[in-house]
Amino acid sequence: MGFFSTVLGFFGFGVGISIGLVAGYFLFIYFQPTDVKDPVIRPLVEQDSETLQRLMPEIPLWVKSPDYDRVDWLNKFILNMWPYLDKAICKTVKNIVKPIIAEQIPKYKIESVEFEELTLGSLPPTFQGMKVYSTDEKELIMEPSIKWAGNPNILVAVKAFGLKATVQVVDLQVFASPRITLKPLVPSFPCFAKILVSLMEKPHVDFGLKLVGADLMSIPGLYRFVQELIKDQVANMYLWPKTLEVPIIDPVKAMKRPVGILHVKVLRAMKLKKKDLLGASDPYVKLKLTEDKLPSKKTTVKHKNLNPEWNEEFNMVVKDPQSQALELLVFDWEQVGKDDKMGMNVVPLKDIPACIPAEEPKVLTLDLLKNMDLNDVQNEKLRGQLVVELLYKPFKEEEIPKGIEEGQTVQKAPDGTPASGGLLVVIVHEAQDVEGKHHTNPHVRILFRGEEKRTKPVKKNRDPRWEDEFQFMLDEPPVKDRLHVEVISTSSRIGLLHPKECLGYVDIHLSDVVANKRINEKYHLIDSKNGRIQIELQWRTSS
Amino acid sequence: MGLISGILMGMIMGIALMAGWRHMMRRRSTKRIAKAVDIKLLGSLNRDDLKKICGDNFPEWISFPVYEQVKWLNKQLSKLWPYVADAAELVIKESVEPLLEEYRPPGITSLKFSKLSLGTVAPKIEGIRVQSLQKGQIIMDIDFKWGGDPSIILGVEAALVASIPIQLKDLQVFTVVRVIFQLAEEIPCISAVVVALLSEPKPRIDYTLKAVGGSLTAIPGISDMIDDTVNSIVTDMLQWPHRIVVPIGGIPVDTSELELKPQGKLSLTIVKANNLKNMEMIGKSDPYVVVQIRPLFKVKTKVVENNLNPVWNQTFELIAEDKETQSLIIEVFDQDIGQDKRLGIAKLPLIELEAETLKEYELRLLASLDTLKVKDKKDRGTVTIKVLYHQFNKEEQLAALDEEKRILEARKKLKAEGVIGSTMDALDGAASLVGSGVGLVGTGIGTGVGLVGSGIGTGVGLVGSGIGTGVGLVGSGLGAVGSGLTKAGKFMGRTITGQSSASRRSGSSTPVNSIQENGGAKPR
Numbered sequence A: 001m002g003f004f005s006t007v008l009g010f011f012g013f014g015v016g017i018s019i020g021l022v023a024g025y026f027l028f029i030y031f032q033p034t035d036v037k038d039p040v041i042r043p044l045v046e047q048d049s050e051t052l053q054r055l056m057p058e059i060p061l062w063v064k065s066p067d068y069d070r071v072d073w074l075n076k077f078i079l080n081m082w083p084y085l086d087k088a089i090c091k092t093v094k095n096i097v098k099p100i101i102a103e104q105i106p107k108y109k110i111e112s113v114e115f116e117e118l119t120l121g122s123l124p125p126t127f128q129g130m131k132v133y134s135t136d137e138k139e140l141i142m143e144p145s146i147k148w149a150g151n152p153n154i155l156v157a158v159k160a161f162g163l164k165a166t167v168q169v170v171d172l173q174v175f176a177s178p179r180i181t182l183k184p185l186v187p188s189f190p191c192f193a194k195i196l197v198s199l200m201e202k203p204h205v206d207f208g209l210k211l212v213g214a215d216l217m218s219i220p221g222l223y224r225f226v227q228e229l230i231k232d233q234v235a236n237m238y239l240w241p242k243t244l245e246v247p248i249i250d251p252v253k254a255m256k257r258p259v260g261i262l263h264v265k266v267l268r269a270m271k272l273k274k275k276d277l278l279g280a281s282d283p284y285v286k287l288k289l290t291e292d293k294l295p296s297k298k299t300t301v302k303h304k305n306l307n308p309e310w311n312e313e314f315n316m317v318v319k320d321p322q323s324q325a326l327e328l329l330v331f332d333w334e335q336v337g338k339d340d341k342m343g344m345n346v347v348p349l350k351d352i353p354a355c356i357p358a359e360e361p362k363v364l365t366l367d368l369l370k371n372m373d374l375n376d377v378q379n380e381k382l383r384g385q386l387v388v389e390l391l392y393k394p395f396k397e398e399e400i401p402k403g404i405e406e407g408q409t410v411q412k413a414p415d416g417t418p419a420s421g422g423l424l425v426v427i428v429h430e431a432q433d434v435e436g437k438h439h440t441n442p443h444v445r446i447l448f449r450g451e452e453k454r455t456k457p458v459k460k461n462r463d464p465r466w467e468d469e470f471q472f473m474l475d476e477p478p479v480k481d482r483l484h485v486e487v488i489s490t491s492s493r494i495g496l497l498h499p500k501e502c503l504g505y506v507d508i509h510l511s512d513v514v515a516n517k518r519i520n521e522k523y524h525l526i527d528s529k530n531g532r533i534q535i536e537l538q539w540r541t542s543s
Numbered sequence B: 001m002g003l004i005s006g007i008l009m010g011m012i013m014g015i016a017l018m019a020g021w022r023h024m025m026r027r028r029s030t031k032r033i034a035k036a037v038d039i040k041l042l043g044s045l046n047r048d049d050l051k052k053i054c055g056d057n058f059p060e061w062i063s064f065p066v067y068e069q070v071k072w073l074n075k076q077l078s079k080l081w082p083y084v085a086d087a088a089e090l091v092i093k094e095s096v097e098p099l100l101e102e103y104r105p106p107g108i109t110s111l112k113f114s115k116l117s118l119g120t121v122a123p124k125i126e127g128i129r130v131q132s133l134q135k136g137q138i139i140m141d142i143d144f145k146w147g148g149d150p151s152i153i154l155g156v157e158a159a160l161v162a163s164i165p166i167q168l169k170d171l172q173v174f175t176v177v178r179v180i181f182q183l184a185e186e187i188p189c190i191s192a193v194v195v196a197l198l199s200e201p202k203p204r205i206d207y208t209l210k211a212v213g214g215s216l217t218a219i220p221g222i223s224d225m226i227d228d229t230v231n232s233i234v235t236d237m238l239q240w241p242h243r244i245v246v247p248i249g250g251i252p253v254d255t256s257e258l259e260l261k262p263q264g265k266l267s268l269t270i271v272k273a274n275n276l277k278n279m280e281m282i283g284k285s286d287p288y289v290v291v292q293i294r295p296l297f298k299v300k301t302k303v304v305e306n307n308l309n310p311v312w313n314q315t316f317e318l319i320a321e322d323k324e325t326q327s328l329i330i331e332v333f334d335q336d337i338g339q340d341k342r343l344g345i346a347k348l349p350l351i352e353l354e355a356e357t358l359k360e361y362e363l364r365l366l367a368s369l370d371t372l373k374v375k376d377k378k379d380r381g382t383v384t385i386k387v388l389y390h391q392f393n394k395e396e397q398l399a400a401l402d403e404e405k406r407i408l409e410a411r412k413k414l415k416a417e418g419v420i421g422s423t424m425d426a427l428d429g430a431a432s433l434v435g436s437g438v439g440l441v442g443t444g445i446g447t448g449v450g451l452v453g454s455g456i457g458t459g460v461g462l463v464g465s466g467i468g469t470g471v472g473l474v475g476s477g478l479g480a481v482g483s484g485l486t487k488a489g490k491f492m493g494r495t496i497t498g499q500s501s502a503s504r505r506s507g508s509s510t511p512v513n514s515i516q517e518n519g520g521a522k523p524r
Helices: A002-030 A049-058 A072-108 A222-238 A511-516 B002-043 B047-054 B071-102 B222-238 B394-416 B426-431 B440-449 B455-465 B469-492 B497-506 B517-521
Strands: A112-119 A126-133 A140-149 A153-160 A163-176 A178-185 A192-199 A204-211 A244-247 A260-270 A283-289 A309-318 A325-332 A340-348 A362-367 A385-394 A422-432 A442-448 A451-454 A465-474 A482-490 A500-509 A518-524 A532-540 B108-117 B124-131 B137-147 B151-158 B161-183 B190-197 B204-211 B244-247 B264-274 B287-294 B297-300 B311-320 B327-334 B341-349 B359-364 B382-391
Touching: A002 B002, A049 B002, A049 B047, A072 A112, A072 A126, A072 B124, A072 B137, A072 B161, A126 B002, A126 B071, A140 B002, A140 B071, A163 B002, A178 B071, A192 A222, A204 A222, A204 B002, A260 A283, A260 A325, A283 A309, A325 A385, A340 A362, A340 A385, A422 A442, A422 A482, A442 A465, A482 A532, A500 A518, A500 A532, A511 A518, A511 A532, B071 B108, B071 B124, B071 B222, B108 B222, B151 B222, B161 B222, B190 B222, B204 B222, B264 B287, B264 B327, B287 B311, B297 B311, B327 B382, B341 B359, B341 B382
Parallel strands: none
Antiparallel strands: A112 A153, A126 A140, A140 A163, A140 A178, A153 A163, A163 A204, A178 A192, A192 A244, A260 A309, A260 A385, A283 A325, A325 A340, A362 A385, A422 A465, A422 A532, A442 A451, A442 A482, A482 A500, A518 A532, B108 B151, B124 B137, B137 B161, B151 B161, B161 B190, B161 B204, B190 B244, B264 B311, B264 B382, B287 B297, B287 B327, B327 B341, B359 B382
């Protein structure tokens, strides 16, 4: 009897607790409002000391440490933009998610999945400081401290078997300090080729997850577990040195390196139109590649000739055969004043077949036009013809300077390097604060094992950039050698007074380079006030 | 019994559990919200907040200027600069050259960059201020300073004189750039960007001109002409309320709201002036008045000879685009052989005007609008004007806009035909009722063509037809003289490099404050 009663008691307890839970659920949770209210924010000055105490751990980094900069203007900017950003993001998310849901639903016998609410709330992310690092590499590094403690409301309703269940995410909080690296830097907008993002420490994540109105995250223990899980997952993917890489532009193309050479031979022109009042015209041809900053090239002037023969050859460096074009302009030379244009034409380079094995130039006869506007009636007038011979020779694969990774990883030494030796590469990047007493037109002279090399001079500049590369082929590692680097200024005027001046020098021991393979550093110049020079050294071996 | 007590116990337990859960939920929720509030508060601190938080340990290195400092941005910019400079050169060349063409002064037939490199010194951003004065717009003011070492060589061609390379040295740009972002509800959330230079503080653009392998005197007055061009571009294109509107990212938006539009009409009667300064050696000044709101549209009264209390009673109509920031600039000149002398300048901010009411103002003439430079407190007399400001309604606005476009079109056409040297001239010529070319040479050419109303045009025109080398040279000379005879006179005497900057600063066409001192006085 006693046993029976106990069993009944347990059974009753079981039933009771279920009823109790359901009753409690309806009593306390079900009728709770699901909407998210904007928090009441009182100005800080009005707060009491207790709340201030609570604030302490959250004090922004720019207050605490001087190497972080304040970015209130950015916060203000985001604050103003946030309502728009919120709507735009939510709209985009809905648009992306909808087709995915529509595709997945039939598999699980679910009637519908819908966003009942989707808003990121009224509180925008804030930047609590910005720190930048400067290195000698071609990169920009910044470390913002981002804190987003928002009040978003994401309510997803799932309908299946006639029942409706809701999942709601509220009070999302993400604190992170990502390191954003922009590299490599390239000379075309937006001036960097890749964005690398990685987290310097595990991010802090907190949120409320309400399943049918009940916040799962407030079950003791579960929150910590989930938080750790998320942190670990994120850390696995993006915690430094792991990075998220976002390519922006193709670095090789952006560097605008030469990829080939265009040989142009201007043969002759025929039936040119007379421009001068007295006598025939004095024609010459100007050649130029579009998108090129180099000055245009000119043929000689053939005086008083409307059917001139030039037979002159030109070589032009091509950087992008797909988009560049050769511009040919025929001018009439004038003794006084501006030369008259007699006609022009443009040949897009992609129209010239690249003849890699065959060395056969292509001869083109071009009609001269007034301008390149196809609809211009003036182009129907005959202005004569120009005959040119074109040959485009792309560099062979190995001739193309290796892409962008060059700076980061040391290449293998080329074939023919002695097994025990290697190739010493010296790249002279730039110098700062070099100043001569009489003139500052610095160039760099490098002395190594009696061999002397020099960069091109930069005129009148205290912070010159050379970016010149020199190579020394060696039979054995230069463990005991030194490299002598000297910055020299030469007078721009021809004069006996102060023709040359040393702006500073530095001797670099090469044993470190052999051990490290690559060293990129700024060295202080000796015999110079504040001068520094940035030199990159590489030791390339065949192994 | 056991069952019932079991059920009861269970129910109490269950309800208690739920109540406990709800309590936990509430607690965690309030905690999270409290934290969110904290973060929000700490996101934008001011001095008082920080004082309260830090107490006595207030960090010394923190200050709160109006324009927030951005050291980190400068660091990054200086590192990125060589690459930006490289990338920007082409862009600048393509976008600025048409502008130069548009504002090209008379006497110069072509103005192009023959070399452009931005140098090694990166611009500095002194500070950034963000505010939102209007819903849906963010205004960002960037305090921008650039004392760079760019190498800019302008290829200047004057009639029949072959291209002269002119180098722009020691360029310094100090200005506050205002960028307005028009927000939208589509990614990237910005539908248009408006760029302008704030007029207060005034943009300062300084440079020295130097002829490469030649002498600046080859084209008389060339340095002043380039100054004028630069100033006109800056004041008429960039300086607030003038602005450049750039639509962004494929969102079809109506940017017409952002564009500068005629807002109202100013009917203005220049009545008289009193107690003008006498500038002439013999007799008295021959004063006339030049009025403008924009340098592109300025008007001129007739000349009253030999009178220090002249009465003009002439009425003009001017278009205003932005009543809040624009001003009416009134300059009184003394007509003279050679360069016309300025007797005084006065400014009437349009915001002081009351719409649709005729009012008379007596304005004191000043030596210069730049208060920093005004030394003498000498009385320069007054000028009396009557002003009626009429606010446009929608139709009138459109009509005015069309009219403005038409005038500009017409001028462009004239320019293309080589009749007038520059878009800046036309109205001047047309508006000058007297139309007297000053100086002997000026009149000669001016009457010679008459029709055109601009002596310079003639010079160029003659040359354009290319009569012959010898004649051509003279023609070009005359052309240049016609445009800037007086400038030439004062200019020829000076050496090229060192002084040109000095004279530019002290001289007539100081870029900062008085853009068109010369322009107004040019004998046309």
